[in-house]
Amino acid sequence: MWWILAAIAAVLGYWLLTRPHKYWIKKGVKQGNPAFIFGESWAQTMQKQSFPEMVEMVYNMCPNTRYSGFYQFFLPTLVLKDPDLIKQITVKDFDHFVDHQPFIPEDSDPLWSNNLFALNGKRWREMRATLSPAFTSSKMKYMFSLISQSGEQFVNYFLKQNEDLITVEMKDVIANTAFGVECDSLVDRKNEFFLMGKEATDFSNFWKNLKFILYFLAPKLSDLFKVRFFSEEVNKFFTSLVKINIESREKHGIVRPDMIHLLLEARRNGLKHEESHSIQDTGFATVEEHEFTKNAKKIERVMTDQDIASQALIFFFAGFDTVSSLMSLMSYELAVNPDVQNKLVQEVDETLETCGGKITYEGLLGMKYMDMVVSESLRKWPNTVTTDRISTKPYTIEPKYPDEKPLHLEKNSSIWIPIFAIHRDPKYYPEPERFDPERFNDENKVNIKPYTYLPFGIGPRNCIGSRFALLETKILFFYILSHFRIVPVQKTPIPLVLCKKQFNLNARDGFWLGLQRRNKI
Structure with missing residues (x-):
């Protein structure tokens, strides 16, 4: 008798575990062949497929459709493929799709849950409206001197080595610019700031990946156990770092043209959009602040040190990982495409001569070919592999073609825009x-079709720091190419193979390249 009960239990369990993977079929949406329990996340979870490869697979598995369905474990997710539909959902009907999919319980990790990316609804609108004036062109010009100083520091470290060819792993930090912390991570690879940054952005860690899996498989269990995004050590370190930094500035009247200063200004007096039409923007990839958030109501309460620490950390997080990945991938492309690099070096030399030997903000942003190279780097290797939204209220996608019917999405339906x-x-x-x-x-x-170039996202919830990321990338390459050529070395992987252990864009064997000193005539 017991074996009959066991068989019934097994059949019932199998039915309960496969039933969620029928969600899109019942709605008349094309889908692939999801794996038992894992859905389309099987190969990526087992580290047999990189996350960008998984995104491409999902995008291509139901060709000739405006959208299709797939499953992140048990979570049904709709993939948007049609540029017009992407515009409809992320811009025109943004009020239905304001929020990101949460993946860490809100009250378990204050440092994460209070940052701009993780905030939802009214709290996000207010924080975005409060912070967006800190990222205008005029504020980038204000921070240019400090960003330029960081670029010089980076290059001077290698110039002091007095070698014709230096082999280097091209991923590094933006600590000096974002946090106002005086440390040189190239010289001291064991400084605490660098080590904490590495830990915060390391997605190859088994236990960190397990947290994401746990949320998708059992979100209520994640809530129960208060799963955190950052470790307790990382939380304490960065919160303390920012608070001490703030106390020191306020006590001694210190002013540095950096992100912490702009956040403090937002707290004291509030910031206004002060765009000057005479200032060039930072490039083709720059995303504009939407009227939706420009005109939104700002935070009425006083921003706390915790608020500032949370925003500073997400800006650091983005810079430490995504911007350094962009720089590394652009370095790789220049190394394996010497014709492109030669043309860019020529523009660097011409610009330096025009600026009288010292790069200026206007001179840098006037470099057309530099912007073309950065734009193509972001096209081939977008910082954001995919972006998501959840429906905050019921929504219907109306049919456009004869084989479609109205698709009714319930509240909290998950949406993907597969940028990569x-x-x-x-x-x-x-x-x-x-x-x-x-x-x-x-x-x-x-001639680029609108809504097919999305390196910094789209709509009111696009990346607030696009100008900062572009400016930082351009200034670093300006200084590097003023003195060096980037060349392949024996350890350079050609072709580049993406790492399968991380969600972010990274090379499996590292970004090993050579800096070859230029012989200027």
């Missing part, structure tokens, strides 16, 4: 694997 895959769709970018900055010259960039 869209950027590599040959329908929009012929020969997508080829690195070709000419896609973004004056003649060609006007």
Whole structure:
């Protein structure tokens, strides 16, 4: 008798575990063949597929559709493929899709849950409206001197080595610019700031990945056990660091043109959008602040040190990982595409001469080819592999083609915009694997289909720091190419293979490249 009960229990269990994977079929939406329990996340969870490869697979598994369904474990997720539909949901009907999918319980990790990316609803609107004036072109010009100083520091470290060819792993930090912390992580690879930053952004850690899996499999269990995004050590370190920094500035009247200063200004007096039409923007990839948040109500209460620490950490987090990944990938492309690098070096030299030997903000932003190279780097290797939204209220996607019917989405439905895959769709970018900055010259960039180039996201919830990331990237490469050429070395992986152990863009064997001292005539 017991074996009959066991068989019934097994059949019932199997039915309960496979039932969630019928969600899209019942709604008449095409889907792939989800694996038992894991859905489309099986290969990526088992580290047999990188996250960007998983995004491409999901995008391509139901061709000739405006959207299709897949499963993150048991979570049904709708993939948007059609540029017009992406615009409809992320811009025109943004009020239905304001929030990101939460993946850490809100009250378990204050440092994470209070940052701009994690905030939802009214709290996000107020914080975005409060912070967005800190990222205008005029504020970037204000911070230019400090960013430039960091670029000089980076290059001077290698110039002092007095070698013709230096082999280097091209991923580093932005500590001096974002946090106002005087430390040189190139010289001291064991300083606490660098080590805490590495831990905070390391997604190859088994236990950190297990947290994400636990949330998708058992969100209520995650809530019960108060799963944290950052470790207790990282939380304490960065919170204390920012608070001590703030206390020191206020006590001694210290002013530095950095992000902490702008956050403090937002707390004291509030910041206003002060755009000057005479200031060039930071490049083609720059995303504009939407009227939705420009005109939104700002935070009425006084920003706490915890608020500032949370925002500072997410800016650091983005810079430490995503911007350093962009710089590393752009370095790789320049190394394996010497014709592109030669043309960029020529523009660097011409700009330096025009500026009288010292780069200026206007001189840097006037570099057309530099912007083309950065834009193509972000096309081929977008910082954000995919972005998501959840529906904050019921929504219907109306049919556009004869084989479609109205798709009714319930509240809290999960949506994906697969940026990495869209950027590599040959329908929009012929020969997508080829690195070709000419896609973004004056003649060609006007032909790029709207909503198919999304390196910093889209709509009111786009990346607030696009100007900062672009400015930082350009100044670093200006200084590097003023003195060095970036070349492949024996340890350089050609072709580059993406790491399968992390969610973010990283090379499996590291970004090993050579800095070859230029022989200037």
